[in-house]
Each structure stands twice: as C-alpha cells, then as structure tokens.
Amino acid sequence: MPNKTKRMLVLLLIILKEAGPTAACSSSCSSDCDCSSRGLTSVPQDLPTTMTQLYLHGNDITNLSRSDFSRYRSLTTLELHYNQISMIHNKTFHNLTSLTQLYLHDNRLTSLTSDMFAGLDKLQTLFLYQNHLTVLPGGIFAGLNQLWRLWLTGNQLNTLPADIFAGLGSLQSLYLSQNQLTSVTTGMFARLSNLHSLSVSQNYLTTLTADIFRGIRNLRYLYLSQNHLSTLSAAIFEGLGNLQTLYLSENHITSLPADIFMGLDNLQYLYLHQNQITLPADIFVGIGKLQSLHLI
Template structure:
C-alpha cells in the first residue's frame, strides 16, 4: 500500500475544514448548480456559495437591502428567487453582473419605487415578478435594460396612473399583470412600446372609463381582463382596434 505524504493529508484536512465552515456560515444546501437558502433568517446574500451556481433560492428571509456586491461573484445565475423578504431598497446596478439571468422573483417585498438603474445588466431577463410590493411609480427607462422580458408581474401594488413612458424598452413583452392596483387612468400611448403583448390583466382597479387611445399599439392582444373596475363609459372604437 502506498502511503500518502503527511503534507498531502494535512492539505486535504484543511480543505475539508474550510468547506465545512462555509456550509455552517451560509446554512444553505447546494446540490449540483442549485443552492437552497430559503427560510434561513438571512439578512444578506451569502458569499460562500459555489460561483457556478445557476439557481439561487433566497425566499422567506429577512433581507432589506440589495447592492452590487451581493451578486458580483455569481455571474452564472439563471434563476434568482428573492420573494418574501423585507426588501425596500435595490441600489442601482445591483444585478450588473447577472447577464445570464432569465428569471427574477421579487414578489412579496416592500419596494416603493423602481429606478432606471434597478435592472441594469439584465439583458437576458425573460420573467420578472414584482407582485405585492408597494410600488407607486415606474420612472421612464426603468425597463430599458431588459429588452428580452416576456412576462411582467405587477399585480397587488399601488400604481394609480399608467404613463406613456413606463413600459419603454419592452418590445418583446407578451404578458403583463396589473390587477389589484389603484389605476384610475391610462395615458394615450402607454402600450405603444409593447406591440407583442398578448395578455393584459387590468381587473380590480379603479378605471371609470375607457378611451379609444388607451390600448393603442396592442395589435397582437388576445386577452384583456377588465372585470371589477368602475367602468361607466366606453368610447366608440375603443375595442375595435383590438383585432384579436
């Protein structure tokens, strides 16, 4: 039997100790390229996970703020779950290094507003879930960094008015959910930048009238949900333009 040098054995022992310490620090379970850090009471993103992680589950923790340093070492991420935390602040360029990300879940947090720098770096993002936050406004240019977005979930927020610059940059968007907000009006041209939208959900808002210019540009729309509003007037021609 060939004996291994004592130095090699000591090196292996040190490696095992380091790995064991990392597991205790993060208290996450990593298998293959997925790391499960759900419900760990975390107040920040663990920095001791494998750098080749493609799916990171961070739901149901106590994180309040996100910054670029949180994800700079996880450039391989494709799926990022951050739902049910206490996130109220996302610093600009937080996701700058996540160019491979296709799905981002930020539902059930406390975000009051988005900025044009919130989603910088997410050029391949296809699904964005912002359900049940406290979002009151979406400034112009917010979604310019996400041209590949297909599904946008904004239900259960506090949006009261849709402007014509809110959805610029979303030429590939196919489904947008805006129900259970406080929307009273939709500015003319709001959906002009989103000609590929097939499903638009606006139920449970506070719309009182529909104008013919509200849905301009939605030439591929197939489903329009408007129930449980206060609509008392529909201008002639409003729905004729919705060919599908």
C-alpha cells in the first residue's frame, strides 16, 4: 500500500475517533444518544426528537423542568444518575408516556412532588437510590401499574405512608435498605403478590407485626439484617413458602419461637449470625432444602 494511502487512512481513523463521541450526542445520533460524562449543566435540545434512549449520566445537571424533555416524547430509557440534581419541577416527565426505564439514583434529591411520575404508566424500572430523600408523598407511585423494580436504598427515609405501594401489583424488586425507618405499617406490602425480592436491611426497625409479610406469597429473597430487632412473632413468615433466602443477621435477637421457620419448605440460605440467640433444639425441623446456615 502506498505511503500516501496509508497516511490518508490513518488521518481518516483519527477523524472518526474524534468525531464519534460528539456525533453520539448531537443531531446526528440515531435512536440512542449518549451524552454521558460531558460536563453538561443542562439537557441538550438539539437531539433527534425520535430518539428512544438518552444517556445523561455523569454530568453536572442540577435541576430539571418540563421543557427539558418536551421535545423527546419517544423516550423509553432515560438515564440521569450521577449528576447533581437537587430539583425536579412539576410535570418534568409528563409527556414521556413511552418511558420504561428511569434512572435518578446518585443525585441530591431531598423531596419529590406527589405527581412526579404521573402518566408514566409504562414505567418498569425506577431507581431513586443514593439520594437525600427524607419523605415520600402519598400517591407518588400511583398509576405505575407496570413497575417491577423500585429501588430506594441509601436515602434518609424515616417513615412511609401506609398505602405508598398500593397499586404496584407488578412489582418484583423493592429495596428500602440503608434508610432510617423505625417501623413499617401492617398491610404496606399486602398487595405486592408478585414481589420476589424485598430488602429493609440497615434501618432502625425494632419490631415487626406478625402479618407484615402476609400476601407476598411469591417472595424469594428477604433481607432484614442490620436492624434493631429483638423478637419475632412465630407467624411472621407464615405464607412465605417460596422463600429461598432469609437474612436476619446483625440484629439484637435473643430467642426465636420453635416453629418460626415452619412452612418455609424452599428455604436454602439462612443467616442468623451476629445475634445473641438461644435456639430451640428442633427449630430447623421442616426446612429440608437448607443448604447454608450462618449462626456465628
């Protein structure tokens, strides 16, 4: 190959390398627009109105308003994590009726309005973890009938409205760990019949009512570790016959009822370590599928 041709090819490769990332966040990007980690302080308004996926994570955006996304009504995925967002104005996401994935985690949100997610009836994933939320308004998740992942880990929530999860019948994964919850209301999880994974670990729970998990019969994974629990009702796990993993470690439990694990026919992993428990001799009778038991 002649040297001149080689030089031209090298030059072309350099141009393509330099132009690639810019084109990914411009009017020339296709259905996927990657505007991540560019030092942006606002949402670009020169992107294709027909794009379906917009990646804005890792920027310096501090607030969002309705006009930011009014042009982008075809979005199905919107990634806004790892910004500096502290304010989301009313109806910011109002026109995004096709949205299925919304990532708002690792920002600086302290509060959300009750109609923040109104109209997002196709939403399947909502990540709000690692923010500074102290309270959630009642009805904030109303209408999110297709939601199956809701992660609220790592906020400062100390209480939740009793009906906060009402209507979320499709929910499969709910993470409430690393908050400041001192109690959860009876019936809060009652209609989450498709829930597979529930975490309320690393909170300040001292007691749980006997029927707190009633109704979530498809639960596979339950995380209750690193709370302040000292006693549990014998009936607390009643109806959880599909449970496979149970974390009760790092609490203040001193004793457990002899029949507390009765009916947990599919339990495989049980974590009881870092408590001060005196166990009845027959407490593990009936959980024949147990593979891993942590007591110390």
